[in-house]
Amino acid sequence: MSLTGITAYLQPGTLEEAYGLLDDRSIAVGGGTDIIRHPHIGVTTLVDLGALPLRYLRHESGFAIGGTATLSDMLEHPGLAAHLDGVVAEMLRGVGSPLLRNAATIGGHLARGRYSDIVPLLLALDATLTLFDGTERTLSLADYYRAGLHRSRALISEIGLPPAGPDTAAAFLKFTRVAFDYALLNCAVQVRLDGRGMVEEARVAVGETPALGALVEAAAQSLEGGPLDDGRIDASAELAAAAIPAQDDQRASAEYRRALCRVGVRRALFRARGRLEGRRQ
Amino acid sequence: MTFDLVLNGVRRTVQAAPGDSLMDLLRRLGCKSVKNGCDDGYCGACAVLLDGRAVNACLVFAARAAGHRVDTLEGLSREGVLHPVQRAALDLGAVQCGFCTPGIVMTALDLLARNPRPTEHEVREALAGNYCRCTGYVKPVEAILAAAAEMREAAE
Ligand SMILES: Cc1cc2nc3c(=O)[nH]c(=O)nc-3n(C[C@H](O)[C@H](O)[C@H](O)COP(=O)(O)OP(=O)(O)OC[C@H]3O[C@@H](n4cnc5c(N)ncnc54)[C@H](O)[C@@H]3O)c2cc1C
Numbered sequence: 001m002s003l004t005g006i007t008a009y010l011q012p013g014t015l016e017e018a019y020g021l022l023d024d025r026s027i028a029v030g031g032g033t034d035i036i037r038h039p040h041i042g043v044t045t046l047v048d049l050g051a052l053p054l055r056y057l058r059h060e061s062g063f064a065i066g067g068t069a070t071l072s073d074m075l076e077h078p079g080l081a082a083h084l085d086g087v088v089a090e091m092l093r094g095v096g097s098p099l100l101r102n103a104a105t106i107g108g109h110l111a112r113g114r115y116s117d118i119v120p121l122l123l124a125l126d127a128t129l130t131l132f133d134g135t136e137r138t139l140s141l142a143d144y145y146r147a148g149l150h151r152s153r154a155l156i157s158e159i160g161l162p163p164a165g166p167d168t169a170a171a172f173l174k175f176t177r178v179a180f181d182y183a184l185l186n187c188a189v190q191v192r193l194d195g196r197g198m199v200e201e202a203r204v205a206v207g208e209t210p211a212l213g214a215l216v217e218a219a220a221q222s223l224e225g226g227p228l229d230d231g232r233i234d235a236s237a238e239l240a241a242a243a244i245p246a247q248d249d250q251r252a253s254a255e256y257r258r259a260l261c262r263v264g265v266r267r268a269l270f271r272a273r274g275r276l277e278g279r280r281q
Numbered sequence: 282m283t284f285d286l287v288l289n290g291v292r293r294t295v296q297a298a299p300g301d302s303l304m305d306l307l308r309r310l311g312c313k314s315v316k317n318g319c320d321d322g323y324c325g326a327c328a329v330l331l332d333g334r335a336v337n338a339c340l341v342f343a344a345r346a347a348g349h350r351v352d353t354l355e356g357l358s359r360e361g362v363l364h365p366v367q368r369a370a371l372d373l374g375a376v377q378c379g380f381c382t383p384g385i386v387m388t389a390l391d392l393l394a395r396n397p398r399p400t401e402h403e404v405r406e407a408l409a410g411n412y413c414r415c416t417g418y419v420k421p422v423e424a425i426l427a428a429a430a431e432m433r434e435a436a437e
Contacts, residue, residue: 001320001339006300009282009344033340036302037321046299050345072334076395097410099325099388102334103341180323180409 001037008045014052015132015157021047022153030068030108033100049107054157063161067107071095071118074106083161084125084170084190085275091121091172091188097180106159110141113150113212115182120213121172122159123205124188130158142215166279167200168192171271173264177251183208184252187240187264191228191272199223204236206261209244210251216240219265228273237266284347288312289356297343303329304338306346307353314354314383318412325411328384329353335391337410352390354383365435366390369428370421377415385411389425397433401426 010026012018022028026045029035035046054066059079071092074080081089095101095117109118110129119141127141133154141159144150164170170190174183187206194200202223207213219240226232241262246254283296288310297306304327307315318326320339327338330352331345357364366389369375376382385408392399392407399407404422413421 002298002302002305003300006298009299009342011344011347029342029345031340032342032345033322033337036340036342046342046344048342048345093406096322097325098391098407099328099335099337099410100322100340102391103331103336 003036003039005039006044006046009048010045011048011051015054015155018047018049018052019132019134019153019155021045022155028111028153028155030105030111031070031103032108033104034108034112049105049155054107062163065106065159065161067156067158068105071101071104071106071109072098075101080161084164084168087121087170087172087188088125088161091117091174094174094176094179107156110144110159111150111156113145116207116213117172117174117183117186119145120186120205120207121170121188122161123213123215124170124172124190124203125161125164126190126203128160128162129156130160131155132157145212145214164190165192167194167276169272169275169279171268171275173268173271175260175264182251185209185257185260185264186213187261187268188213189265189268189272191223191269191276193228193276197228198226199228199232202236204240204265206240206244206265208251209246209257209261210249211245211247216243218243223269228269228276233266233269233273236269237262237264240265282344284344286346286348287350289352295343299342299344301343302339303331303336303341303343303346303351306343307338307351312353312355316380316383318380318384323410323412324381325384325388325408326381328387328411330387330391333391333394335388352387354386357386357390364390365431366393366425366428369424369431373420373424373427375417375420375424377413377417381411381413381415382421385413385421385425389421389428392425393429393432397429397436399426399429 054068056066058064075092131154172188174186202220204219241258246257316326318324
């Protein structure tokens with residue numbers, strides 16, 4: 001959808017320059033797939049980040065993903081596609097369509113901060129962001145949303161995923177009405193076991209409640225320090241269903257969302273447990 | 282604004298408003314194969330190749346194409362000879378009303394360039410963003426698989 005009222009399209013070559021061009025009348029463009037679909041009152045200038053050297057994906061100890069890497073770049077990176085039993089690729093295959101993923105960037109997706117399958121999983125995987133707003137700093141994705149920085153002008157230059165050893169497994173689940181759709185609810189978990197097979201650290205994130213995905217601390221804490229058995233999985237799922245800020249909207253009722261959450265978290269934890277067991281054999 | 286792009290292999294200098302979508306620009310330039318189905322990124326009827334990757338032209342700003350390669354269906358046939366994907370679509374009954382066909386063909390080209398030997402499942406996944414409201418999904422998949430086989434033979 002062509003946008004009206006836009007009088008300039010700028011393509012800066014550096015992050016500093018790009019940030020310097022942002023003000024009340026301008027907006028940063030990653031893939032543009034979200035911006036182009038909505039009118040932006042008062043915005044006259046588009047600041048395209050496409051010429052910045054941020055389209056990269058490096059497999060170091062974990063992963064360093066440049067802010068303008070596309071969702072397809074992520075899906076097609078063999079190392080990332082294999083990470084944690086392919087959980088990132090599995091999630092990305094359900095985000096829109098290949099046509100969308102070829103254009104949409106990870107930085108744009110995270111800064112947009114609504115309707116997201118990516119956010120819950122990256123929260124569960126303990127992703128970090130590197131931001132630029134005059135100076136550069138790195139913080140957790142959870143803190144980024146907690147502080148409301150997605151509503152600021154800070155530019156996302158990099159997304160970091162920590163390494164995961166053989167004692168860690170994750171899973172993601174999305175409920176939709178039809179295959180190519182936003183979620184009615186989605187959830188992601190990550191579990192790390194200690195040497196005795198007890199849960200050392202758990203992370204549970206639930207999204208589209210319909211609020212943006214967020215960690216559910218109570219559900220994660222209840223898993224820690226014990227075995228990942230059926231009873232503790234059920235209890236965690238029950239806590240998650242009670243804790244999420246479920247609301248009615250045109251997609252689903254709050255009650256239905258709590259029911260989906262209970263089933264989703266339970267299934268995701270079972271799936272993660274299956275993956276951990278699969279590795280021991 | 283004025284900028285250059287390489288459209289179907291030919292360098293062109295074009296004019297666009299800074300808020301224009303690539304879809305609106307291409308249609309203005311006469312590339313009417315780029316269909317405006319939904320203008321919202323769902324239907325895939327406007328799919329074109331931007332630097333070889335299939336995108337919804339309605340979701341991309343035209344100015345993004347400055348200095349880049351854009352390919353539409355118009356550039357596919359060579360001296361009246363259809364591209365194998367087009368030929369297979371016609372021969373194997375993959376064209377009903379035809380509105381979705383250009384988008385499907387362009388999406389298939391992106392797939393086949395990266396994966397010359399796709400499985401049926403991979404073809405179906407690749408077409409996830411291309412709606413056919415005649416609901417003829419079986420024939421396009423068959424046509425793409427047949428074209429892939431033909432292109433592999435030609436490459437050998
Ligand atoms: C048809 C369709 C289906 C979809 N289906 C799904 C789905 O199933 N699941 C899902 O999760 N999502 C879905 N989406 C959403 C999609 O993932 C987002 O539109 C996309 O990821 C946005 O990325 P972008 O790069 O195009 O963002 P842009 O449109 O470029 O930008 C979005 C926002 O982020 C800002 N921004 C851009 N880049 C940066 C940066 N590097 N740093 C800081 N701010 C930045 C922009 O200023 C803007 O405010 C769908 C979208 C469409 C159009």
